[in-house]
Amino acid sequence: MAAPFDHTDKSSWYFGQMSRQDATDLLMEEKEGGVFLVRDSISIHGDYVLCVREDSKVSHYIINKIQQNEQIKYRIGDQMFDDIPKLLAFYKLHYLDTTPLIRPAPRKIEKVIAKYDFKGSDQDDLPFRKGDVLVIVSKDEDQWWTAKNCLGQTGSIPVPYVQKYDGNESIPDSTVQLPETHSPSGSQAEPARRPNVQRKLPAMAKVKQARVPNAYDKTALKLEVGEIIKVTKMNINGQWEGELKGKTGHFPFTHVEFIDSES
Incomplete structure (x- = not known):
C-alpha cells in the first residue's frame, strides 16, 4: 500500500537551495527510514537531488532534468518520469536502496x-x-x-x-543605525533586485556576456555576445530558460538584456 503523503504537494517535500550537509543533518535526526526531501543540485543548475534516510545513513540520488525534443523529463538512475511528483509516487511503491518513500522530512520553523x-x-x-x-x-x-x-x-x-x-x-x-549608503526613505539600501518575473513572455533579449557551460550540463545554453535569444521563462533563482539556434535550455539572467525597454 502506498505511503499516505501527498506527492503532488510540492511545498511539503521541496526544500529548494540546501547544502548536502544540511540535508544530511536534518534527515539524520529522523528515527525511521524512508523520510525524504528534494533539494536543488549544488553542482548542476536545473537538476535536483532526492535525499532519503536509509538505515543508518542518508542517500543522495541525483535527479537529472533532461530535454527530449519538446518535452522535459526527469531521470533518476535508469528510470524516467514526466515530473517529480510522478517520480515520488513511483518510489512510494518501490524501494530505492533499502526503503520506499514514507513521508517528507519535517520543516524546521525559522x-x-x-x-x-x-x-x-x-x-x-x-x-x-x-x-x-x-x-x-x-x-x-x-x-x-x-x-x-x-x-x-x-x-x-x-x-x-x-x-x-x-x-x-x-x-x-544601535542596530538601526543606518549604513552610509541608505535610501531617502530612511531605511537600508535594498540589495540588487531580482529579475522582473512579471514581464510578458516570450521576449527577445541580446546576449551581453559570453558563456561556455559545463560539458556535463546538457541543458545549459552556450552564449556568444551579440546573439539574440528568445526568453521563454524567468525563474526567480536567476536561471532563465529560452531558445537559441534551435536549442532550448537555461542560462543566467545576468548574461542577457531585453532588447526593448519595457517598464
Whole structure:
C-alpha cells in the first residue's frame, strides 16, 4: 500500500537551495527510514537531488532534468518520469536502496526579526515594520527570501533588513543605525533586485556576456555576445530558460538584456 503523503504537494517535500550537509543533518535526526526531501543540485543548475534516510545513513540520488525534443523529463538512475511528483509516487511503491518513500522530512520553523522598515516596491514584496517577526518560507536567493507574516501573507523580503530570531531577541537602538549608503526613505539600501518575473513572455533579449557551460550540463545554453535569444521563462533563482539556434535550455539572467525597454 502506498505511503499516505501527498506527492503532488510540492511545498511539503521541496526544500529548494540546501547544502548536502544540511540535508544530511536534518534527515539524520529522523528515527525511521524512508523520510525524504528534494533539494536543488549544488553542482548542476536545473537538476535536483532526492535525499532519503536509509538505515543508518542518508542517500543522495541525483535527479537529472533532461530535454527530449519538446518535452522535459526527469531521470533518476535508469528510470524516467514526466515530473517529480510522478517520480515520488513511483518510489512510494518501490524501494530505492533499502526503503520506499514514507513521508517528507519535517520543516524546521525559522524566524527572523526586522531591523528596518521595508515598504516594498514590487507586487511580490512583503512589506513590514521594524520589530516584526516573520517566518521564512524559502531561501530563494542570497539577498532575497520568501517569508510569511503573522497575518499569513507571503512575499519577498530583503535579507539585509532582518536578523535571526529565536524568541528572545530584541532590536537594540544601535542596530538601526543606518549604513552610509541608505535610501531617502530612511531605511537600508535594498540589495540588487531580482529579475522582473512579471514581464510578458516570450521576449527577445541580446546576449551581453559570453558563456561556455559545463560539458556535463546538457541543458545549459552556450552564449556568444551579440546573439539574440528568445526568453521563454524567468525563474526567480536567476536561471532563465529560452531558445537559441534551435536549442532550448537555461542560462543566467545576468548574461542577457531585453532588447526593448519595457517598464
